[in-house]
Amino acid sequence: MALLLGFLLLLELCWDTSALGPLSSTKGSDGLEFELPATNYETKDSNQAGPISVLFQIVQVFLQVVQPHPFPEDILRKILQKKFDFSTDYDKIIYYEIGIIICAVLGLLFVILMPLVGFCFGLCRCCNKCGGEMHQRQKKNGAFLRKYFTVSLLVICIFISVGIIYGFVANHHLRTRIEKTRKLAESNLKDLRTLLIGTPAQINYVLSQYASTKEKAFSDLDNIKSLLGGGIHDELRPKVIPVLDDIKAMAEAIKETREALLNVNNTLKELKMSTAQLNTSLSDVKRNLEQSLNDPMCSVPPVATTCNNIRMSLGQLDDNTNLGQLPSLDKQIDNINNVLQTDLSSLVQKGYKSFNDIPEMVQNQTTDIVSDVKRTLNSLGSDIENMSEQIPIQDKLSDFIGYINDTETYIHRNLPTLEEYDSYRWLGGLIVCCLLTLIVVFYYLGLMCGTFGYDRHATPTRRGCVSNTGGIFLMVGVGISFLFCWILMTIVVLTFVIGGNMEKLVCEPYQNRKLFQILDTPYLLNENWKYYLSGMVLNKPDINLTFEQVYSDCKENKGIYSTLKLENTYNISEHLNIQEHARNLSNDFKNMNVNIDNIVLLDAAGRKNLMDFSSSGVDTIDYNVYLAEMGKTPTKVNLLSFADDLDTKANNLPQGSLKQSLKNNAQNLKTIHHGQVMPLEQSMSTINQSIKELQHKSSGLRVKVANILSSLDSAQDFLQTRISSVIVKESSKYGNMIIGYFEHYLQWVKISITEQIAACKPVATALDSAVDVFLCSYIIDPMNLFWFGIGKATIFLLPAIIFAVKLAKYYRRMDSEDVYDDMENGNIGFHRHHSTQTV
Secondary structure: HHHHHHHHHHHHHHHHHOOOOOOOOEEEEEHOEEEHHHHHHHHOOOOOOHHHHHHHHHHHHHHHHHOOOOOHHHHHHHOOOOOOOOHHHHHHHHHHHHHHHHHHHHHHHHHHHHHHHHHHHHHHHHHHOOOOOOOOOOOOOOOHHHHHHHHHHHHHHHHHHHHHHHHHHHHHHHHHHHHHHHHHHHHHHHHHHHHHHHHHHHHHHHHHHHHHHHHHHHHHOOOOOHHHHHHHHHHHHHHHHHHHHHHHHHHHHHHHHHHHHHHHHHHHHHHHHHHHHHHHHHHHHHHHHHHHHHOHHHOOHHHHHHHHHHHHHHHOOOOOHHHOOOOHHHHHHHHHHHOOOOOHHHHHHHHHHHHHHHHHHHHHHHHHHHHHHHHHHHHHHHHHHHHHOOOOOOOHHHHHHHHHHHHHHHHHHHHHHHHHHHHHHHHHHHHHHHHHHHHHHHHHHHHHHHHOOOOOOHHHOOOOHHHHHHHHHHHHHHHHHHHHHHHHHHHHHHHHHHHHHHHHHHHHHHHHHHHHHHHOOOOOOOOOOOHHHHHHOOOOOOOOOOOHHHHHHHHHHOOOOHOOHHOOOOHHHHHOOOHHHHHHHHHHHHHOOOOOOOOOOOOOOHHHHHHHHHHHHHOOOOHHHHHHHOOOEEEOOOOOHHHHHHHHHHOOOOOOOOHHHHHHHHHHHHHHHOOOHHHHHHHHHHHHHHHHHHHHHHHHHHHHHHHHHHHHHHHHHHHHHHHHHHHHHHHHHHHHHHHHHHHHHHHHHHHHHHHHHEHHHHHHHHHHHHHHHHHHHHHHHHHHHHHHHHHHHHHHHHHHHHHHHHHHHHOOOEEEEEEEOEEEEEEEEEEEOOOOOOO
């Protein structure tokens, strides 16, 4: 019933939700993300029996030995097809059940024979036979036999005790699991309700996410200036911006060239004035020295030699440069000033502005198209919202929830009865285990009293009270065994036949899915349907939809849509087809008319300005002449060295006006050097660097300007001839981005509905809970362990009876004994009787 109920729940849910499916979590492009809220279920998908599972496995191994034959698929198929004839096919059942039949027959023989044997045994002992005579013959191996019987009975009692423990554990485990049945049923029903109630909410959630998609698309449409216009601008930027940057740099170069020319020209004028002043100063010093050398002392040796040397070196006191012959740069400066009358920088800024206005122009020219696209998207939204009305699920699910409520009511109404019956069963199992416990306790007491009370020096008629009590306990155990062992075996046989067959015919084939494979046999449940499940759910019996596949998919938590192949009755792809809307949107973007052909990067005035700069003559200046003059020293001789030499020579002269005049002129030369030569050298070094920089800037000026104009023409031509293709390309890219939002959303909807919405794991869990957990784990496994333990203990009662009867002779006090007197030629024995109470 549980198996049937589970499949009915699954099929009803699938039949009533033929228009829905599963859920997913998907990240969209540009931050558009969809994620379905997760559904949490209470029931665990696995059941752990704990340490007792080892005992269950031992029982299953025993059943595998007793029943090694494979699952009788052919017999079950014939039974389901109502083609099984017991009169002709009984041999197949016997062949399959031969192990269980043999064990059951042996058990029945035990049930029948044990009472008869006990009755005969009792009669036999009443006739002083079968050990009933209270007389024990003395034997040489008596001590060995007593020990052998004691150890054997002890070992057997241990085996019986293990079986009894199995029985107690199984009885208690079954009771505790029955107590958990209510919680198991409630959690499964709650999970099914969560599935049924959450499915419409999931569908509504998925469809409602269209608003987020539309909001993202509207945001991008409102931001068309930066997205589409910016895209066109970025596409043109590598071709246009470098040219404008070069022109802008050339405009700055023109200004820098003018400043450099002015600086060089003005510095050159200052140098010419400084050189003339230096020349005058040197001439004055030279003239003073010549006058000083006319002193009469210069005719007196050896002063004459010194004077002659000084007179010969006066030619070095002269200007070393020829700055006055350097041409002026006034003409070039005038040409540059004429070029600067046109503000090339402002013309370049106009080009920048014209180019950077492209996004604004795109926005202004696409207002109508954006409105049309928004209208189309709103229309698509209406179609998607109508899909929720096309999925007739909520009314169906409300009816199905009624089935779950009825099932819950049925469980709550009958579960107390089940628990009451289980309490009776538990009490019965407890009595059975206690009865076996009583028997084995008597055996243990007999062994303990007999072993510890036995006196090997006492004759059989003089044994102690403790030993005699031990023998009595053993015989009491034997008597109780004969009285109740057949009842115990009857219980064992019944539970063995039922539990063993349930394990082999239900639990084991359910776990290895043989049951599902049998149900999937073509034309089995309906001779007109190849696949029963597809005929029932889809009304198309030729579709390969099997119970095993549905169960496996549900175990993997797949959605009902893909699990039951509902695309054969409700094709979600057709209902989510937006090709017509996509074509309309694509045509809108392709027909987008954006006119930005009137971009002028640099007008004619700017071009003329560049040409005038290239012909300004800055690049034709003979910079080497200037550099050569600037590389010279201002004077032919180092004035400091000349002054020091002059001062040294003056010191060698005798005191007088000549000496003083020479020293004064030496000091004047030092003053000229520090006051005029050194500043002049510094100015010449500075202007030398400026001339080099000016030379570098003006080098290849005509080529640079020609390259800029060529790049400008190329960029302008690109804007005029290729900009339309760029606009089409970027418009298509922008349109695909907008359309991509909705294609991505609808793809997510499709994946969600086909794979994740209404994930049917609770159905598979409910089926597992009914069959694998409740029936097999809660009932069959403990029941099998119960008969295994009790049967084991009951079977070992038979050898225990034999050894207990044998051993009791050695513990009980006898009425008579054998006495032997040693004679010369042999032993002569006689019987001696002692009155004792016989039990």
